[in-house]
Each structure stands twice: as C-alpha cells, then as structure tokens.
Amino acid sequence: MTRTARRHLSYPMFAVVVIVYLAIIQGGGILMRHLSGEDDFRSTRAVFYGMIIPLGAALIFTYAVIASLGWLRPVLRDDRPTRSWVRVVPIMLLVAIGGGISYTALAEKGWLFVVVLLIATQFVGWGEEGMFRGVGVVMLRDHGLTEGRVALWSSVIFGAVHLANGITHGASAIFQAVIVSVAGYFFYLTRRVTRGNVANSVIHGLFDFSLLTGTAILVDQTFYPGTLLPMLVYPLLAIILLVRRHSIELDSRGQ
Numbered sequence: 001m002t003r004t005a006r007r008h009l010s011y012p013m014f015a016v017v018v019i020v021y022l023a024i025i026q027g028g029g030i031l032m033r034h035l036s037g038e039d040d041f042r043s044t045r046a047v048f049y050g051m052i053i054p055l056g057a058a059l060i061f062t063y064a065v066i067a068s069l070g071w072l073r074p075v076l077r078d079d080r081p082t083r084s085w086v087r088v089v090p091i092m093l094l095v096a097i098g099g100g101i102s103y104t105a106l107a108e109k110g111w112l113f114v115v116v117l118l119i120a121t122q123f124v125g126w127g128e129e130g131m132f133r134g135v136g137v138v139m140l141r142d143h144g145l146t147e148g149r150v151a152l153w154s155s156v157i158f159g160a161v162h163l164a165n166g167i168t169h170g171a172s173a174i175f176q177a178v179i180v181s182v183a184g185y186f187f188y189l190t191r192r193v194t195r196g197n198v199a200n201s202v203i204h205g206l207f208d209f210s211l212l213t214g215t216a217i218l219v220d221q222t223f224y225p226g227t228l229l230p231m232l233v234y235p236l237l238a239i240i241l242l243v244r245r246h247s248i249e250l251d252s253r254g255q
Helices: 011-036 044-069 072-076 084-100 103-109 111-142 147-169 172-194 199-215 225-243
Strands: none
Touching: 011 044, 011 111, 011 147, 044 072, 044 111, 072 111, 084 172, 084 199, 084 225, 103 111, 103 199, 111 147, 111 172, 111 199, 147 172, 172 199, 172 225, 199 225
C-alpha cells in the first residue's frame, strides 16, 4: 500500500483554507437560519439547521483538507509530549465541564434535543481542533517555528478567526476572541500531553456543550451558577501555567 505524499502548506494557502472554513460556518449558518426560520438553539430543529448542517459541512471540509495534504497522521498524533503534570489541564477542564452542565435544563428539553446538541458541539470541537490544533500546528511546525511560537501563533490565529462572530454578535466578538485565544493554548497543551488530537477535540466539544446548556437552550433561561465553573477554570489554569511555564517541556533526557 502506498502512502499519500505529504504536501507543503504555505502561510497564504493556510489563510485561504481558514477563510473557506469560516465562510462555510458563517455563510452556512446564516443560510440555514434563513431557510429554517430559526434564530436560536432552543429546539431540536433549530440546532439541526443552525449547527449540525453548517458545522458538519465545515468538519467534512477540514478533514478533506487534511487528507489531501497527507497529514492525517501528524494531525491525529503528536510526537512532542510534555511533562506529566500538564495532565492537570484536561483534568481541570473536565471537572469544569461536569460542574457547568445544567442538568435541569437538559431534563426539560428531552433526550433527542440532548443527543442532537451533543453531536453539534462535537462537530465544533472536532472541526476547530482539526483546523487549528491540527492543520495549524502541523503547518507552523513544518515552517520551522519553535514549539513556543507554535503554541503562541496557533492560539492567536484561533482567537483572531472568532472575530468573524462580529457579524452576528457585534463588538462582543473582540472579548470572545481574546478568551478563545487563551482557551486555544489550553487545548494545545491537551493535544501535547495526550499525544494526539482526539482528547482536545472531545473536550472542546463538551466545553461548548456545557456552556450552551447553562445559557441558551431554554426560553427566558435564568442564570445557572454552574456556568461560572467553565469561566473560572480559565484564570485558574492561566495562573498554574504561568507559575510552571518553565517546566512544561521535557528536558534532554525526556524527563
């Protein structure tokens, strides 16, 4: 069996890929909301048209790009591990997810809505991680950047593309872009410490699932205190990583 030749991806071509990816999500989302008449995520139908279809199309596009580049292995597997203590990043994210889910709100919606929302948010996780912690990280490494710069620029790019949400969310997209950049670094470290792009993709999707259950799935939904957990985990992790930033990478002995 012959392997697909691994291709090079230039910075301009990566920009084109990202723009097409965003156009599929933003344009597809606007089109689906127009066709369906749904402008929120409070029904199974709304989630299907507003999330499943455009995000599913973007996910297919992402992995079609990965396959055409011959990058499936370097995207899904990471050969640059970190020290074991970095496992605190995915562990804390999972704890925040578990505490942040509004189980009462989900119970009111029924099992079909829960399943569809879970699938939709996994599409978010796998699509964004595939594009930014997958294609983005591999592309930056291929251009010879140090791992610190790979972490920085893959996270900055991830945050910057969320400025596109200004189309529907206005100026609040700027604050979101900053927060998303920080989250991107946490997902990058999750990729590194778990040696691949699977755990970060799943956790990313679950994180969005958690946030939506506490904020956007019920009519006149009141504030759910558990939603603070996913928000508080960001500064807590930032403090931990700032203190221990010099002990993330393995030394020359692999320790």
